[in-house]
Amino acid sequence: xxxxxxxxxxxxxxxxxxxxxxxxxxxxxxxxxxxxxxxxxxxxxxxxxxxxxxxxxxxxxxxxxxxxxxxxxxxxxxxxxxxxxxxxxxxxxxxxxxxxxxxxxxxxxxxxxxxxxxxxxxxxxxxxxxxxxxxxxxxxxxxxxxxxxxxxxxxxxxxxxxxxxxxxxxxxxxxxxxxxxxxxxxxxxxxxxxxxxxxxxxxxxxxxxxxxxxxxxxxxxxxxxxxxxxxxxxxxxxxxxxxxxxxxxxxxxxxxxxxxxxxxxxxxxxxxxxxxxxxxxxxxxxxxxxxxxxxxxxxxxxxxxxxxxxxxxxxxxxxxxxxx
Amino acid sequence: xxxxxxxxxxxxxxxxxxxxxxxxxxxxxxxxxxxxxxxxxxxxxxxxxxxxxxxxxxxxxxxxxxxxxxxxxxxxxxxxxxxxxxxxxxxxxxxxxxxxxxxxxxxxxxxxxxxxxxxxxxxxxxxxxxxxxxxxxxxxxxxxxxxxxxxxxxxxxxxxxxxxxxxxxxxxxxxxxxxxxxxxxxxxxxxxxxxxxxxxxxxxxxxxxxxxxxxxxxxxxxxxxxxxxxxxxxxxxxxxxxxxxxxxxxxxxxxxxxxxxxxxxxxxxxxxxxxxxxxxxxxxxxxxxxxxxxxxxxxxxxxxxxxxxxxxxxxxxxxxxxxxxxxxxxxxxxxxxxxxxx
Numbered sequence: 083x084x085x086x087x088x089x090x091x092x093x094x095x096x097x098x099x100x101x102x103x104x105x106x107x108x109x110x111x112x113x114x115x116x117x118x119x120x121x122x123x124x125x126x127x128x129x130x131x132x133x134x135x136x137x138x139x140x141x142x143x144x145x146x147x148x149x150x151x152x153x154x155x156x157x158x159x160x161x162x163x164x165x166x167x168x169x170x171x172x173x174x175x176x177x178x179x180x181x182x183x184x185x186x187x188x189x190x191x192x193x194x195x196x197x198x199x200x201x202x203x204x205x206x207x208x209x210x211x212x213x214x215x216x217x218x219x220x221x222x223x224x225x226x227x228x229x230x231x232x233x234x235x236x237x238x239x240x241x242x243x244x245x246x247x248x249x250x251x252x253x254x255x256x257x258x259x260x261x262x263x264x265x266x267x268x269x270x271x272x273x274x275x276x277x278x279x280x281x282x283x284x285x286x287x288x289x290x291x292x293x294x295x296x297x298x299x300x301x302x303x304x305x306x307x308x309x310x311x312x313x314x315x316x317x318x319x320x321x322x323x324x325x326x327x328x329x330x331x332x333x334x335x336x337x338x339x340x341x342x343x344x345x346x347x348x349x350x351x352x353x354x355x356x357x358x359x360x361x362x363x364x365x366x367x368x369x370x371x372x373x374x375x376x377x378x379x380x381x382x383x384x385x386x387x388x389x390x391x392x393x394x395x396x397x398x399x400x401x402x403x404x405x406x
Numbered sequence: 407x408x409x410x411x412x413x414x415x416x417x418x419x420x421x422x423x424x425x426x427x428x429x430x431x432x433x434x435x436x437x438x439x440x441x442x443x444x445x446x447x448x449x450x451x452x453x454x455x456x457x458x459x460x461x462x463x464x465x466x467x468x469x470x471x472x473x474x475x476x477x478x479x480x481x482x483x484x485x486x487x488x489x490x491x492x493x494x495x496x497x498x499x500x501x502x503x504x505x506x507x508x509x510x511x512x513x514x515x516x517x518x519x520x521x522x523x524x525x526x527x528x529x530x531x532x533x534x535x536x537x538x539x540x541x542x543x544x545x546x547x548x549x550x551x552x553x554x555x556x557x558x559x560x561x562x563x564x565x566x567x568x569x570x571x572x573x574x575x576x577x578x579x580x581x582x583x584x585x586x587x588x589x590x591x592x593x594x595x596x597x598x599x600x601x602x603x604x605x606x607x608x609x610x611x612x613x614x615x616x617x618x619x620x621x622x623x624x625x626x627x628x629x630x631x632x633x634x635x636x637x638x639x640x641x642x643x644x645x646x647x648x649x650x651x652x653x654x655x656x657x658x659x660x661x662x663x664x665x666x667x668x669x670x671x672x673x674x675x676x677x678x679x680x681x682x683x684x685x686x687x688x689x690x691x692x693x694x695x696x697x698x699x700x701x702x703x704x705x706x707x708x709x710x711x712x713x714x715x716x717x718x719x720x721x722x723x724x725x726x727x728x729x730x731x732x733x734x735x736x737x738x739x740x741x742x743x744x745x746x747x748x
Contacts, residue, residue, distance in 0.1 A: 153479050
């Protein structure tokens with residue numbers, strides 16, 4: 083016969099078991115910390131992410147640290163601002179809590195965004211855009227960067243040579259500002275400039291071949307964007323003959339292919355910036371904006387002109403080949 | 407009697423209500439699928455063939471999005487040839503709610519881990535390029551494999567050389583000693599295609615009555631720089647003797663070209679590859695490679711994407727893509743020489 087005290091002990095024991103069960107297996111007593119995942123969309127200005135390797139690494143690093151679910155969106159067609167704005171709208175409608183935007187054509191994008199009501203914060207990167215809708219913008223000073231590149235060209239080439247300036251289009255991204263910076267230096271030197279835009283139907287190969295074959299003399303090539311730099315480097319790298327006429331190729335970009343061309347000597351100087359930091363900061367600012375923390379600022383990243391020898395410099399090595 | 411009618415009416419009402427609810431749910435589900443999410447796990451993003459395929463898959467996703475209006479979110483992960491990293495990337499895809507995943511295994515024998523996780527999450531898997539073992543593939547009806555027929559690639563590669571020899575033996579027998587001296591650059595020993603390609607390339611040459619002499623061979627793991635290093639070593643060991651270089655892929659073929667250029671060997675050594683990567687085709691166009699076997703990368707990417715999209719939308723995959731045994735697809739291939747490139 084169980085005495086009353088024994089019964090009480092059994093009841094307490096059962097109660098403890100129930101309590102332990104609730105403690106360990108349910109959310110009733112100790113609330114499990116809910117990890118909030120922030121959906122953020124990155125809408126770039128290109129139709130592929132070929133030139134965004136380091137930027138993506140920065141984005142992914144920040145995404146894993148801040149629990150961000152990233153959708154990396156490329157355009158169907160490069161430079162299509164109208165479509166890009168539709169994609170921004172689509173992403174917000176689909177639940178993106180913030181959008182990181184690299185405007186395809188800044189003026190056109192600004193025109194659309196200024197009339198739009200955005201339900202999620204917008205972080206701008208890549209190029210300056212006249213809009214109040216952005217919570218934060220992160221970019222290099224393209225005008226200054228252009229001047230930096232042109233000064234390097236002038237310093238390397240004491241005698242004035244005709245300069246072929248290659249770009250996909252001055253309308254795209256920060257190409258216009260970059261071009262203005264380049265031009266400001268060359269005009270000071272009274273150098274002859276010829277501008278070639280792919281969008282306007284110019285063919286870089288024809289331009290380079292025409293420079294070489296009819297004996298038109300020597301020239302230099304300055305490319306304003308990564309795609310043009312890569313294309314020019316591929317053409318010039320094909321034959322040593324080009325090297326006798328094209329006295330230097332200068333450009334911009336940080337892809338491994340471009341850095342290899344710099345290492346091989348096809349490219350004489352590259353204008354680079356810390357793309358990893360750029361990507362990281364964009365996501366960090368996006369998360370802060372989602373958390374309603376103040377991020378209203380205009381961040382200007384440093385740009386650097388690097389030569390072949392700089393590739394082995396620890397500072398640039400770390401910046402150009404970031405770890406995953 | 408009256409009670410029986412009441413029961414019948416009540417039962418009919420319940421059935422109707424159930425059907426209505428089911429229809430509503432089905433409609434909701436259909437409405438919900440205006441967006442699909444697909445995870446794409448590569449074995450190594452810097453492999454030119456895989457990178458080319460990735461680009462093509464992205465293009466297909468965009469084309470699909472434009473054609474159907476269904477949004478496609480494509481998450482791409484590069485584990486840099488590390489199976490443990492790939493496992494965690496696959497887990498991340500599943501936790502992010504991917505509707506289907508496409509996996510290019512780092513180690514094809516480790517597919518069971520990926521399959522277990524996918525089965526637990528009920529997410530279909532389209533394996534490509536590296537075929538899991540048959541036992542693994544049989545474990546679930548939502549597992550697929552898209553690749554190329556390794557024997558066919560090898561026979562096509564061998565035929566490039568056979569046709570050249572039949573046209574003029576001196577094209578291959580550079581020193582005119584009546585024997586074609588060749589070396590072999592092989593891919594990873596663990597890759598299912600590597601052994602088959604090697605075996606059938608050589609067999610095709612033998613079947614074509616080419617008198618062969620194997621000088622040496624080695625594993626360069628599909629890699630250009632490893633192939634270049636091996637070839638450089640062989641050129642020193644067999645000076646002026648190597649006449650043909652048979653490579654399991656284009657990257658290694660280009661590595662062999664690099665070694666020849668580096669050592670200043672100007673003989674017309676015939677180098678053949680497989681894959682038809684943009685770099686490989688460029689090599690053929692410039693006469694650096696004697697030929698390659700191009701798989702239809704458009705078809706390859708399209709089939710991978712279409713299977714994943716169909717599964718993500720709950721469609722019958724067999725109605726979208728014709729599969730062998732309900733889960734295998736082999737892409738078309740063709741031999742390419744300089745004459746085939748405009």
